[in-house]
Amino acid sequence: MGIINIKDLKPKMVLLGDIKDCRGRLLISKGTVLNEKYLKICRMWGVVEADVQGVSPEDLYASAINSFDAAAVTAAEQIVQERFCHNDMTHPAIRELVRLSTLRIASGRIPYLVETDQDDDAAIQRHKAELDRIRKRIPLNVNTAQYIGDTTKLSTLPAIYRQIIDAISKPSSSTYDIEKVIRMDTNLAARVLKIVNSAFYSYPSKIDSLSHAVNIIGTKQLSTLAVGINITSAFKNIPSEIINMKMFWKHSVLCGICAKVIAGYKNIQNTERMFVAGLLHDIGRLVLYNYLPIESLFAATTARGNHSLLTVAERDLFNFDHSTIGGDLLNKWQLSLSLEDCIRHHHDPERSKNRVEASIIHLADIMANVMGIGSSGERLIPLFKQEAWVQLGITPNTLSVTMEQAEQQLEDVFELIYTDEQTH
Ligand SMILES: [Fe+2]
Ligand SMILES: [Fe+2]
Missing domain, CATH: 1.10.3210.10 (Hypothetical protein af1432)
Structure with a gap:
């Protein structure tokens, strides 16, 4: 369904793809139902993401952003649009940075x-x-x-x-x-x-x-x-x-x-x-x-x-x-x-x-x-x-x-x- 961040992995999620370490060695096979032990392995080996069933990065972002006040989100989105105005918003890395930036600003973490x-x-x-x-x-x-x-x-x-x-x-x-x-x-x-x-x-x-x-x-x-x-x-x-x-x-x-x-x-x-x-x-x-x-x-x-x-x-x-x-x-x-x-x-x-x-x-x-x-x-x-x-x-x-x-x-x-x- 979607490749999601390691921090969003939870026990009982089912892997749609193998998890490998940064050198390409197999750590956990696809089809595995995750549990705490597997999550620990992921953290230990510096795994950053996994392909899992039933969850998409878009759903996760939507639920994170919905936890903030709507006015704070609108204000954050406007600031982010201005700050990224020289960048290509369709680029996958920029898209992710825009999301991260919006979350940070909406949560009030950028006082400067x-x-x-x-x-x-x-x-x-x-x-x-x-x-x-x-x-x-x-x-x-x-x-x-x-x-x-x-x-x-x-x-x-x-x-x-x-x-x-x-x-x-x-x-x-x-x-x-x-x-x-x-x-x-x-x-x-x-x-x-x-x-x-x-x-x-x-x-x-x-x-x-x-x-x-x-x-x-x-x-x-x-x-x-x-x-x-x-x-x-x-x-x-x-x-x-x-x-x-x-x-x-x-x-x-x-x-x-x-x-x-x-x-x-x-x-x-x-x-x-x-x-x-x-x-x-x-x-x-x-x-x-x-x-x-x-x-x-x-x-x-x-x-x-x-x-x-x-x-x-x-x-x-x-x-x-x-x-x-x-x-x-x-x-x-x-x-x-x-x-x-x-x-x-x-x-x-x-x-x-x-x-x-x-x-x-x-x-x-x-x-x-x-x-x-x-x-x-x-x-x-x-x-x-x-x-x-x-x-x-x-x-x-x-x-x-x-x-x-x-x-x-x-x-x-x-x-x-x-x-x-x-x-x-
Ligand atoms: Fe700099
Ligand atoms: Fe510089």
Whole structure:
């Protein structure tokens, strides 16, 4: 009758098709009547959906939406129509995201959408004259070398990151060498230990030493994580009227966790790398907010007025967007090429050299926007590329499962990154 999400499976349902794990191995045969034991097997093996008799995804959505107040549903549907206006509503992934978004908004789980308008209006009033001046100079002739060029503050990473990156890239480096570098910075070592003990990994027992963490997680993975979580502290002092930094990092951490979860479904090794790519995907916006705050406010105001995507408004204003300057910054920092490529192409993964990874960040960003927790300044749902969906080869039911997992991990990981970012 219909392929439904794992969370909707109930005992006594009858399978119309085999259930397989992510590697294609048979777990439960078709015709089986489900019971608690089978449901547990499904959860254990990360099954996301099953074909069952007598229930359709449409019926389940209808009964979920009918449990909310009719006025709240109508209002939610209107917001969703506006937020997805640049997307193809007939695409199966978008259709599912629209449903998930409607349910979230109707249930009142997206507070940020309401707050942001008043803050923006106040900032626009305060900077009216400057915004008018910018309007007369479009497109702005921005030389990015001024902000991330060789002589600028952002052009180099603090020595500790350089040492970690050098230690990872030297074939002669041992686990001990890398551990030694991380240990040199006690704050860094403490953060690494905190993250390995967080919901991000959910290890059953406590990992109480750096060497234990290195052994379990692996040097490369741990170093990637160490560099990623510390880069957040390179940006401080951005005026809060331009961007709420807490909201910015929430969106970024959420994107990172979604990317890590999707990478897990795709059997990609070193999912920490995907987390870091998600964490840093919009870092170009921080360069813009930091050095061109009023221009960034102009781009946000224009996007809002025209119902266009912020990325498009950025391109119209600067002749480039945040993904380009973000990619350039990572290049300057000499981080790995695959990380740079993911960030440069998170809005156009079809142009990436590593399409699967860039597609993961592309989708993770869209999911983080749909979830409406945090924001990097974009008010609408970014344009979802059909090519990314083809590259990923996942099913629409994977989206809600990923979102649920990401939401469970979010607070734990966010607290760790954002609190430290403020005090570092
Ligand atoms: Fe972006
Ligand atoms: Fe984003």
